[in-house]
Amino acid sequence: MMLLPCPYCGPRDVTEFTYGGDGDMARPSDPQAASDAQWASYVYIRDNPRGPHDELWQHSAGCRRWIRVRRDTLTHEVLLTAPAGRPVQP
Amino acid sequence: MKYSIYSLVRNAFSYHENWPRAWRSPEPKSEYDVVIIGGGGHGLATAYYLAKNHGITNVAVLEKGYIGGGNTGRNTTIVRSNYYLDPNAHFYEHSLKLWEGLSADLNYNVMYSPRGVLNLAHSYADLDAYSRRGNAMRLNGIDAEFLTREEVARMVPLLDCSPRARYPIIGGLLQRRGGTARHDAVAWGYARGADARGVDIIQQCEVTGLRRNGNRIEGIDTTRGYVRAKKIGLAVSGHSGHVAGMAGLRLPIETHVLQALVSEPVKPILDTVVTSGAVHFYVSQSDKGELVLGGDLDMYNSYGQRSNLPPVEHAVQSLLALFPCFSRLRMLRTWGGVMDMSMDGSPIIGKTPLDNFYIDCGWCYGGFKATPASGWCFAHTIAHDQPHALNAAYTLDRYGLGRTIDERGGGPYPWVH
Numbered sequence A: 001m002m003l004l005p006c007p008y009c010g011p012r013d014v015t016e017f018t019y020g021g022d023g024d025m026a027r028p029s030d031p032q033a034a035s036d037a038q039w040a041s042y043v044y045i046r047d048n049p050r051g052p053h054d055e056l057w058q059h060s061a062g063c064r065r066w067i068r069v070r071r072d073t074l075t076h077e078v079l080l081t082a083p084a085g086r087p088v089q090p
Numbered sequence B: 001m002k003y004s005i006y007s008l009v010r011n012a013f014s015y016h017e018n019w020p021r022a023w024r025s026p027e028p029k030s031e032y033d034v035v036i037i038g039g040g041g042h043g044l045a046t047a048y049y050l051a052k053n054h055g056i057t058n059v060a061v062l063e064k065g066y067i068g069g070g071n072t073g074r075n076t077t078i079v080r081s082n083y084y085l086d087p088n089a090h091f092y093e094h095s096l097k098l099w100e101g102l103s104a105d106l107n108y109n110v111m112y113s114p115r116g117v118l119n120l121a122h123s124y125a126d127l128d129a130y131s132r133r134g135n136a137m138r139l140n141g142i143d144a145e146f147l148t149r150e151e152v153a154r155m156v157p158l159l160d161c162s163p164r165a166r167y168p169i170i171g172g173l174l175q176r177r178g179g180t181a182r183h184d185a186v187a188w189g190y191a192r193g194a195d196a197r198g199v200d201i202i203q204q205c206e207v208t209g210l211r212r213n214g215n216r217i218e219g220i221d222t223t224r225g226y227v228r229a230k231k232i233g234l235a236v237s238g239h240s241g242h243v244a245g246m247a248g249l250r251l252p253i254e255t256h257v258l259q260a261l262v263s264e265p266v267k268p269i270l271d272t273v274v275t276s277g278a279v280h281f282y283v284s285q286s287d288k289g290e291l292v293l294g295g296d297l298d299m300y301n302s303y304g305q306r307s308n309l310p311p312v313e314h315a316v317q318s319l320l321a322l323f324p325c326f327s328r329l330r331m332l333r334t335w336g337g338v339m340d341m342s343m344d345g346s347p348i349i350g351k352t353p354l355d356n357f358y359i360d361c362g363w364c365y366g367g368f369k370a371t372p373a374s375g376w377c378f379a380h381t382i383a384h385d386q387p388h389a390l391n392a393a394y395t396l397d398r399y400g401l402g403r404t405i406d407e408r409g410g411g412p413y414p415w416v417h
Helices: A036-044 B005-012 B041-054 B086-106 B124-139 B149-155 B183-196 B237-246 B309-322 B367-384
Strands: A003-006 A010-013 A018-022 A052-058 A066-072 A078-083 B031-037 B059-062 B117-121 B145-148 B171-175 B200-202 B207-213 B216-222 B225-234 B253-263 B273-276 B281-285 B291-301 B331-342 B348-351 B357-361
Touching (some): A003 A066, A003 A078, A052 B291, B041 B059, B041 B183, B059 B225, B086 B367, B117 B124, B117 B149, B124 B145, B124 B171, B145 B149, B149 B171, B183 B200, B183 B367, B207 B237, B225 B237, B225 B367, B237 B253, B237 B331, B237 B357, B273 B309, B281 B309, B309 B331, B357 B367
Parallel strands (some): B031 B059, B117 B273
Antiparallel strands (some): A003 A010, A052 A066, A066 A078, B207 B216, B216 B225, B253 B331, B273 B281, B281 B291
16 A cells, blocks of 8 residues: 655545656647647657656546656655645655 | 467476476577567567567567566456457457457467456447447447346346436447456467567566667667667557657557556455446456456656556545445555557557558557557568558658547547547
């Protein structure tokens, strides 16, 4: 069982959260100028690391806010969390 | 040695102590025509069909651990071809046809058991979706039968088909030719068949690097030395991302953990595979008597090949909602495997932007049933440098071209497929 430390509510059971996936997907800053390949990369291509991974979660059965989590995908150890929209920093 | 009643009798005289090894354990050579990375069912089947269908025998299969020790040994052994979209229907139906003749082809009993795969309908929306899929299957020449609630109750009397059930059952879609097969035997049978045709199966050999020169991969660094290869095929399921990363490729794949569990063994009680899409759950009984059940992904990126409690609880709750009579069964064992979840829920078998590097990945949690056709099509793709008609739609570049094959209609969220 995994505990996620919500920056607003403290450590909570993972079943209270909804997964939002890779937190590093950057939407093309100028949508009109982006090429098909850039859009395809934004929509479909992901980093898939075996190790630390920055991802988004929503505390959907708690405070309902989005948070950013750095978690090891092999050990499931949570390294850092932060409110969404801010980089995770130690 | 051909396995037969005569070899069985002959070996009985020596108390079965002199059976030859089923495959060799060779040292890696310095160069091969084709190297397959990954000694699971898909990699071994690819090597087998490269040798059998295309006469390419200077082939090595590199396996990090032991063959069939990854997802081939961790799945729930279900085979079926009940797909709606044409590319999937044709591909998986070819696979099912290969399953039907596989034991004879390999001279190895893969214990294919066409005991039927039953999808339960719990709502009128389910009925509509199943009628649509069943009709699409029949138009593609695949067997499908629509069952009423009474027919479901007659076929699987243990199911709670009462109107007061937690998930009321109002019908079902049945594919009788679907069923189960023995997962280990599939790896062993393909390994033995490939080895007999000259393929080197090299276990305990982890790939540590791919040496890229321009648009080609020239060779492979492994824990057992450097191996040059004219062509390289990648069939490593959940580890596709970081092995392809060694070649500088990024894939439309996320790796997620999927779990399964078995109960203590009981006498034969459930003679078909029962699944429920609404509950997202499936159960069958193994030949040893255990109930084999599974359900959801953990729903977050993971390479942890182990089990977590929430999906186990979900699977057990689902089992008891559908089959209240199993409430006193004890669960024996749980485990997890890591799935290569693609962005549209369909696999990728084909060429890459590199000239001599081919990939076979994106199996989500449906790779086992695909094993024969995956090997068949991947071998064709590698041998001819172009896809077989059956995997022509499963290209890597389909995502950018808007040609996704999204059976579920889930969009680019791999954990919902």
